[in-house]
Structure formats: C-alpha cells, structure tokens
Amino acid sequence: MTLSRTVRRTVLTTAFLSASALVCPASAQAAAPLPPACQEALLTTLDKFPVTDFTVPDKVQNAMLVEVMNLSDADQQAFTQEACAAWNDWATKNGQAVATDLDTRYRNAAGPACNKFTASAIGTIKKYAPNIPAQTRELEKVAKKVWQNTMQKLSTEATNTDCRKAYNGVKAGW
16 A cells, blocks of 8 residues: 555654644644644654555544544644654654564554554554653653544444454554
8 A cells, every 4th residue: 555655644653652743734733833843753754764564544544634633722732842852853763663663563463454554553652652752741642642533433433343343452542
C-alpha cells in the first residue's frame, strides 16, 4: 500500500506518542501558529522513522486524520516549543530503532493488514513510550486521546470481524 507523504507523516507521527500534536491543521492553528520546533517536527518526523514494511490501512489513516483535525483548543496547547524540541531530539536519536522494530513486528504479525498494523504499532509504542522525554508528556496525552478515539470508532465500524477484534484489542492504548 502506498501512502501519500502527508498522510504517512500524519499517521506515523500520531502513532508515535506525540504525533497527533505535531500535525494540527493550519486552520486550527490560525489563532496561534505552531512554534518553530513543532513546524520542524511536522516537516521532518516521517524522515526520522524510515519504515519499509510497516503500513497503515486507509481506514485507520482517515480516522486518525479526522481525530487530529478535530483537536480541541485545550489539546492544541500541548504544542509548545519545549515539547516539540524534545520530541525532535528523541525522534532523531531513536527513529531508526523505532522503524526497525515497527517493520519487524509488522512482518511477524499474522492476519489481515488491520491486525498487522495494530499489533506492530501498539507493541512498538509500548516498548518506546517509557523512554519519551518528560517534556513531551502533554503531547503524549493528546496522542493517546487520538489513538483511543480512533480505535474506538474503528472497532465499532469495522465490518471485518478480525479488524473489529484488532481495533478493540488496542483501543485502551499504551
């Protein structure tokens, strides 16, 4: 599955713990532009996680994008220069290891793409979440909210039983 660069950036960023915060739509940020470190994160996060095999099902990427676009003003306040700078530093130092872990888990997961995605994403997130810098904790809260809302929605809307089970199994987050 080939994903557009923008959508892949959105989903990978969301999946990686402060992701949703880094991709607020421009219209939502009209009152307060993103700090420079957050703009940098938006532009470079995908490059810092160079996955090869890991893919995100279309339904997941669309649902996550809707959640990100609907972030509240309170959630958007998590986008601080300090938080995004800490995220950028962490992603630069750990991106290759995270991408390798994601790819390995994706290749080894059984079942349809939805299960491969959920198993690899949640496994990698749980592995690396404890190492995320403290300055990104508010971003992580936003990312968890996006994840939980997305997985809840997908678990109720999925027509495929395996996908419904996969999304339901990870909707609590990490």
